[in-house]
Amino acid sequence: MPSWVVSEDVLSQGVSVRDARREDLPRIVALYRTDELTRKHKGAADAEVEPGYYAVFDAIERDHRNRLLVAEAGGVIAGSFQLTLVPDMQPDGRDVAIVENVIVDAAARGRGIGSAMMRWAVDEARRHGCSQVKLTSSRTRVGAHRFYERLGFEPTHVGFKILL
């Protein structure tokens, strides 16, 4: 069994969230690549991490308004997300927290990893004094929508994008 497999035993040990380290990138990128929507864009899974990922990691690490987080269960990375704090005049001048790139190991879903990450994000945003936590989820991810609503998120907006 590869060292990164999340076993039931490991999950029972609880989940902790911490900032990602550079050496976590191969694992994080592997998680992205096993994601069904991402896979459509990226082709089949690759073992290698292109240098571009390290450049983005460095950009996030340098920026005090961006953090890449991982959820660990018994020393195994079972999920990841990014937290961005945006200075925002509306509604009241407090920062807005944006959660992006939420990914949970497909083998570990439904076991509280995602909830632990989102609760951590909400707590951290509150601690920082943010007015709200925002995120978008692809229209097709109905299961994810139910997950966010169970955590208290409300589907108040339509998310638009234009690809460049």
Next chain:
Amino acid sequence: MPSWVVSEDVLSQGVSVRDARREDLPRIVALYRTDELTRKHKGAADAEVEPGYYAVFDAIERDHRNRLLVAEAGGVIAGSFQLTLVPDMQPDGRDVAIVENVIVDAAARGRGIGSAMMRWAVDEARRHGCSQVKLTSSRTRVGAHRFYERLGFEPTHVGFKILL
């Protein structure tokens, strides 16, 4: 007629987008306050700008990943938005551009101010090498949704939030 009224004459002179200056804040805040959804949260329009707005303006100005923009027509500010560049590993390591706090003077709507701002945002994001431009619009703003779709934005996501 107050100096900030956007006349038809002024609009025929074309729209330019530039970074907001500190002295633009009273006008920008007045635009926010005339917005129907915002007004619900903030109560009736106020003439004064609380110090908090200046603090956020300074935070945006200090941050190289955030810009507050205004659209000017003949020297009159007719709209505003914020542009945030987020380092993002997905889908391909290029920054993602987020547009927020889009507001157009109610008296100047339907005259190309919003289009000029969004085209500027997309051009700027492209120039910067972003993979995409993202924004969210309240579910209730059906007219705004049609506006974004006319500009080429696709409603691919559901936007969730949790107020703190």
